[in-house]
Amino acid sequence: MTPGPEYLFLLAGMGIVTYLPRWLPLFLFSQRKLPQWFVEWLDLIPVAILSALIFPEIFVTGEVRRLDLFHPKALVALPAFLFALKTRSLGGTVVFGMFLYWLAAQVF
Amino acid sequence: MPSLNSDPAGCCGRGGGERCVSEGVKAGWPICLGYAPIGLAFGVLAQKAGLGVLEIGLMSLLVFAGSAQFIAVSMMVSGASPVSIILTTFIVNLRHVLMSSSLAVFLRGVDRRLLSLFAYGVTDESFAVNMTRFREGEWSTCSALVVNHISNLAWIACTMLGGYGGHFIPAGSFGIDYALVAMFLCLLVFQLRGRIYGITALLAGLFAVMLSLWIPGNAYVIIASLMAATAGFMLKRTLRKPTPYDARS
Numbered sequence: 001m002t003p004g005p006e007y008l009f010l011l012a013g014m015g016i017v018t019y020l021p022r023w024l025p026l027f028l029f030s031q032r033k034l035p036q037w038f039v040e041w042l043d044l045i046p047v048a049i050l051s052a053l054i055f056p057e058i059f060v061t062g063e064v065r066r067l068d069l070f071h072p073k074a075l076v077a078l079p080a081f082l083f084a085l086k087t088r089s090l091g092g093t094v095v096f097g098m099f100l101y102w103l104a105a106q107v108f
Numbered sequence: 109m110p111s112l113n114s115d116p117a118g119c120c121g122r123g124g125g126e127r128c129v130s131e132g133v134k135a136g137w138p139i140c141l142g143y144a145p146i147g148l149a150f151g152v153l154a155q156k157a158g159l160g161v162l163e164i165g166l167m168s169l170l171v172f173a174g175s176a177q178f179i180a181v182s183m184m185v186s187g188a189s190p191v192s193i194i195l196t197t198f199i200v201n202l203r204h205v206l207m208s209s210s211l212a213v214f215l216r217g218v219d220r221r222l223l224s225l226f227a228y229g230v231t232d233e234s235f236a237v238n239m240t241r242f243r244e245g246e247w248s249t250c251s252a253l254v255v256n257h258i259s260n261l262a263w264i265a266c267t268m269l270g271g272y273g274g275h276f277i278p279a280g281s282f283g284i285d286y287a288l289v290a291m292f293l294c295l296l297v298f299q300l301r302g303r304i305y306g307i308t309a310l311l312a313g314l315f316a317v318m319l320s321l322w323i324p325g326n327a328y329v330i331i332a333s334l335m336a337a338t339a340g341f342m343l344k345r346t347l348r349k350p351t352p353y354d355a356r357s
Contacts, residue, residue, distance in 0.1 A: 003163045006190060013194035014180060015170040021198075021205045023227035029212035030223060037341075044340045045210040046239045047299040048312040048333040049203070053232060054292045055313030056320040056328065065321050076286065077293060084294035094138045097290025102283030 072104035125250075132254025135241055139233045139255070140262035142288035146174055147263055151270015153178065157185045164271040168264040173231065175326065176200045177267075203329045207235040214242035218249055229256025233288065236295040243298075304347075308340030 003011075034042075058077045061068045068074065080097040087093070147168075154164045159181070171177055176197045183193045208230050215223060226249065234256045241247035300306050312332050319328035 010190040011170045014197045017198035018173050018201045022230040025208035026212050026223045026227050030215045041341045042210040044308045044337040047305045047309045048336040050296045051309040051312035052316035052329045052332040055317050084297040090294050093294035094290045097286045098283035101286035
């Protein structure tokens, strides 16, 4: 099947609106010296984003979203977190987390 | 001052090339692993929606945005217009503005063509990995590019494979669904470099959970991050006033 013109239009549109937010700040902010307060504020963005991505991923489930602190994804998170804190190994944490999650799936 | 990229071409040129690629692969493999179950699942979904393998691959190449692609396909199934799908994609992917902004601090003075190529691969996952490495220092633009592009290749391959015959692979094998969650958890640990960061993380997590229960879509990521970073920043400023060294912790 060859992609039709309407599908290609859709992809072009999606591609552009995805690319622009990724590109514009890099293009603008990398070429000048930014004010100190802005750099300090940006410094806190990564930790905030990571947290904002991961917490709901772990603690919120369901088609209609609801809080669930005790399903496998959440229960595995604490030991995986502690493992990461202790070992500071990215690969190790990934494998350990996968193993625990697999184990949890066998138990639950 | 993070000026580690005064020689953007150096690492990609003679000599350092191989090292740059191997460093990038070493940093990026968890992303590729984590993309496997999601990519396969997307491929299966897209195929059910009537897209061919080529069309799936083309979307992964031109858009390269996991959650937006899922949403787009389900909107296509429900008969939404291309314009409304494009608008939704824009809103869903707007969070990358924040990520690119904080990456820019570490890419001062890098060639704009290289930056334009780099921007293509800024995703939640590559951002998290590259940001951690940039912070640790000694991370070249070239290795960061490798992380972006092997992730992209893995994504394209997995989504196409899913469209080809992903339903033959049993879902949830080997706990692979947890790969990205574990990766993000560990990268979060790497970002906790002091009290302010810990407080900001907790606030962001709390805000995000509350907002995600309250408002539809994924706008909670942006709103919670902005709120938490601003709160953390103000706290840091307040703590600094009495003695300048307090805020350093």
